[in-house]
Each structure stands twice: as structure tokens, then as C-alpha cells.
Amino acid sequence: MEDIVVQISASALSDHMNRLYQDGDERDVFPHIDVQGATITFVKAGKRSCVVSLTRPALVQFIDDMDYQVEFAEDAPAYTAMCRRALAKLREVAS
Numbered sequence: 001m002e003d004i005v006v007q008i009s010a011s012a013l014s015d016h017m018n019r020l021y022q023d024g025d026e027r028d029v030f031p032h033i034d035v036q037g038a039t040i041t042f043v044k045a046g047k048r049s050c051v052v053s054l055t056r057p058a059l060v061q062f063i064d065d066m067d068y069q070v071e072f073a074e075d076a077p078a079y080t081a082m083c084r085r086a087l088a089k090l091r092e093v094a095s
Helices: 008-022 057-074 078-093
Strands: 005-011 027-032 039-045 049-054
Touching: 005 008, 005 057, 005 078, 008 049, 008 057, 008 078, 027 078, 039 057, 049 057, 057 078
Parallel strands: none
Antiparallel strands: 005 049, 027 039, 039 049
């Protein structure tokens, strides 16, 4: 199975990973806490954006999470906007 490479906001990625991913290994591969086969691998980490390689299950989970955050984080407009941008980018690479 081929991984998907995407450049994404470091803030959106950090928030997502802090909630749903285990610590990474020495190769910067991070497994999802619940979904087998969902991993995110850091290719390049920056202060504002990161390039990561995601398995298809990780991409689906990331899209679902950002969609949920956009829908239910209405009281935090800056956070919602960040999630909305990340969601658009993820959907773009998913298609």
C-alpha cells in the first residue's frame, strides 16, 4: 500500500497527533492509538508546516478528526479556521 505525502499545518498536525497517536519510534513513525495500520511518518518538521507521509487509514482518520473539529469547535474561531484549512488540504490529497 502506498503512503500519501502531504504538507500540513504544524499546529493542526500537532493537535491531531497529541490526541490520537502514540509516541514515535527512532524513524519518526507514529502509530494511531486505536486504528491498526494508521501511521504518520515525519518527512520534514517545521515551525509552521510539516511534510508527513500517511498511510491511507491515517489519512481517513485525520480527515474524520478535522471534520469533527470543524463541526464542534464553533466557540474557537481561530482553531476552527485552522482545522478547516487542514481538512481542505487533506481532502485534496485524498482524491
